[in-house]
Amino acid sequence: MPEDTDTILKHIQRGNLQEFEKLFRAYYPLLCHYALRFVKDTNQAEEIVQELFCQLWENRKDLKIHTSLKAYLYKATYFNSLQVLRKRGVKTQYEKYIKNNKPESSLPIDSVEEKEIYNIVQKTLANLPDRCSKIFKMSRFEGLKYQEIADKLSISVKTVEANMGKALKAFRKNLKDYVGIIVL
Amino acid sequence: MKENTSHKIEWEIISKYLSGEMSAEEKLAFEKLIDSNPEYAEIVSASDKDLGLIQEVNEIQQQFNVDAAWSEVKSNLSDFKKANTTKIIPLFSLQNTKKLVQIAAMLIIAVGLGLASYHIYNDKLAPYQSISSELNESGKSITLADGSIVTLNGKSELVYERSFAGKERRVKLTGEAFFSIAKNPAKPFIISVGNAEIKVLGTSFNVNASNKHVEVLVESGKVQFSLAKEPDNKIILEKGDFGVLQEDFLEKRTQNDENYLxxxxxxxxxxxxxxxxxxxxxxxxxxxxxxxxxxxxxxxxxxxxxxxxxxxxxxxxxxxxxxxxxxxxxxxxxxxxxxx
CATH class of the missing domain: 3.55.50.30 (Phage tail protein beta-alpha-beta fold)
Structure with a gap:
């Protein structure tokens, strides 16, 4: 499902700040996460991505993207991260990456850095019934046992089980086009 | 067709299994079921992967604050945007330079007048004076009426008010100079250089202006660096800061050159x-x-x-x-x- 790179890029090139913000919000956490793989420092990763977006805006008029905007963003993040590694003098690390990872092969495939996956997860969670998403979050993010959730919310363990199943099904349904094999 | 099989899948059981909520016996029985049914096994494994991704999405969301980052990026952009849309007379255009040379030529006054004669001729002399240096002449310095000291690098020129009678202390610079400004909060010291304006109360800093390019390095105190035509388009520079005006774009940078001064x-x-x-x-x-x-x-x-x-x-x-x-x-x- 390729996004309409041309349209977004055209908007940005015309100086449309709203479109630029949308792009930023959609990709910022993902690119930071991606940069973090290489630089292993959260602040540094954020700096790289912020700088990248600033440059994108500044150079928007001269920008020529032959692939997709997404591929461009990941590639630029990749190169800028390596640049940082090189400056840092982490030579072995840098050389290792250069040797083993062509930028293409290090692009995120079937991973959460894929924008669609990230968005689907967010959307699915937001669209679950309130109680269902609450139960799911307590179980998955807070690490609570079914019994603990049941006690806290004054519901039965059966209800917790039912809601957990419902959430899992919703995620599988929405992610099936992007992750794993289609079996449903 | 897909729906047909999907309703048979017991999501509650899968969830229970993946959440580690099964007893040992339940688990054993379920794993047996998976082994005998590859289709089921695939769904369980895909769901397991889903949960991993969901976990990751949550972590990423917690880790990176998009709102804060956006306001950071935006603030950097708006500077650029503003500078970019401003109509600016090119710095040191031929016209400007000519005019400046004319003014300077008109205002050059013999140096070496004694302080006494200064006062005697006060009213009769023009309010502006200038000092300039030749190409191979650096380190020429002048003490202005307020006690501020200006040191000119080679091929530079300073036009200044002789007595600073007004509300402001105004000078005009071409080239490069180091300013050590006498403190007077009531009378800001303003340097016009090309289309830039540098406003200070009392501080020392270096100004270097060449082809469409003005640089300010602050040694002490605070300096306001702005476009002359648009005083709101400004940056505040403090000790150690290095400000650059390139074309019409104001920017704070770092100056690591030990030999800059x-x-x-x-x-x-x-x-x-x-x-x-x-x-x-x-x-x-x-x-x-x-x-x-x-x-x-x-x-x-x-x-x-x-x-x-x-x-x-x-x-x-x-x-x-x-x-x-x-x-x-x-x-x-x-x-x-x-x-x-």
Missing amino acids: SWKTQLMVFKAMSLQDVAKVINRTYQVNIQFNDTAIQNLPITTSFNKTPLNDVLENLCRPHNLTYEKSGSQITIKKELK
């Missing part, structure tokens, strides 16, 4: 710097033009320092260890490889 301090430090780059520093410091007759010697690494050393001694010290010689004719210097 060498022209004033006469102190030069070279750490494994190529002779070619060393020459650039010397050019700036002594207002000369160094050339090489052999490109091979340009990359010789130099590590040394000079403190208020006469130019000839500097050249001597650079050349001797590397078997080089130099020839000097006016401000033209040629460094040569010694022929045996």
